[in-house]
Amino acid sequence: MGRVKVQKMPTIRRLPTYLYRLNEMRKEGTSIVATPELARYMDIGEIVVRKDLSITGVTGQPGVGYKIDELIAAIREFLGWNVETKAVLVGAGSLGSALIGYDGFEEYGLSIIAAFDRDPAKAGTVMRGRPVIDMVELEGFVRNHKISMGILCVPAAVAQDICDIMVKSGIRSIWNFANVALKVPADVIVQREVIAGGLALLSVKRLRHFAETDDEEE
Amino acid sequence: MGRVKVQKMPTIRRLPTYLYRLNEMRKEGTSIVATPELARYMDIGEIVVRKDLSITGVTGQPGVGYKIDELIAAIREFLGWNVETKAVLVGAGSLGSALIGYDGFEEYGLSIIAAFDRDPAKAGTVMRGRPVIDMVELEGFVRNHKISMGILCVPAAVAQDICDIMVKSGIRSIWNFANVALKVPADVIVQREVIAGGLALLSVKRLRHFAETDDEEE
DNA sequence: TAGATTGTTAATCGATTAACAATC
């Protein structure tokens, strides 16, 4: 099922946030950054930041910090974001629209070149600068443009069908925002996003927090 | 900064997915489920599933499985989702629209009762059945309706300002989809969603996977 | 009774944190 074990998941998840902040700082004209500053920004410990950054192989200057340019380049290379990845997005609803309009992706080496939708009324339109194409064209388009990544934003009920078409067309990694566990061959990688997971975390934090507050009041 | 340490994060993140699947099964008329089936669905090990479920306190029947009704009730209670939480959403763009339209939230005890936007043209309209209100009304609305949760879907540049208004109005937990680290008082909890984190994970999996495939070809 | 599954206890593994020498 394309299950690839990845270590240091928490670190990898944080890398885009470092990258985002480092890009901001570069725009502001800063060229050096030290861990205490990043730690404050990320709201995590300094040691965590240093361990995180060490995964990229960059070395900083003791007493000074890290070169921002080096860090940016190293993070992008570590994630493979220095090479452009072409992707198609399927499901031109509001979530699809939000994703296609997120311009940070360009910075992350992700280029969403077209959106697909089942609705004939949407086909032929332009969404945030990208063409919306009828679903029947998906397979041919992916083959012709040698697309390797698919972003799935369709309702759960049709997700597996669309997934099958993607796989058949040659797509090898799928970013899945539909609420289903997709079945794919072993050489296809799926990353499933479950936004409710974040809500669950927030809910538990609230409960713990209220419990603590109650304790203090006793 | 409202940092609450939460253990068993991976388990908590998975709970909504169990809940979703269990609800599906209940609708299909099933009343008992065993770990092997859930493990296949989640694409994780059986032992993981059992450990995950044990956090809720439910006990299954050896040789048989768990009662689906019991599991659903226990997960909802563990997450505090058996009690309705009223929330407002700020930023009626495409992401906001996607979130407000997600009907799964009702099942999760989350009731988004209104959306707010700076754009006067949007104020007075209805989005997916919820009123869109001008931002200036936010503080009064939150106070009047005793809203405790805010969902932040505004551009990064204005996120801190909106966050400040939320906090001032009495909101105590914020689900933050803006790409910034919010500064909040100690008694306010923030859950930040970084979708690019998932993309980073997918990217690394791809790199590892390709590396493995190359090895095999040698 | 046989087969299946639960749930506990122990063992392994990895991630986080602490301490500190090395460096600018």
Add this chain to the structure above:
DNA sequence: TAGATTGTTAATCGATTAACAATC
């Protein structure tokens, strides 16, 4: 030289996995 920060090594902690007795 003094102050600050890096990066390594060791210690702690928690999560994952394995083994297996208990139960239906």
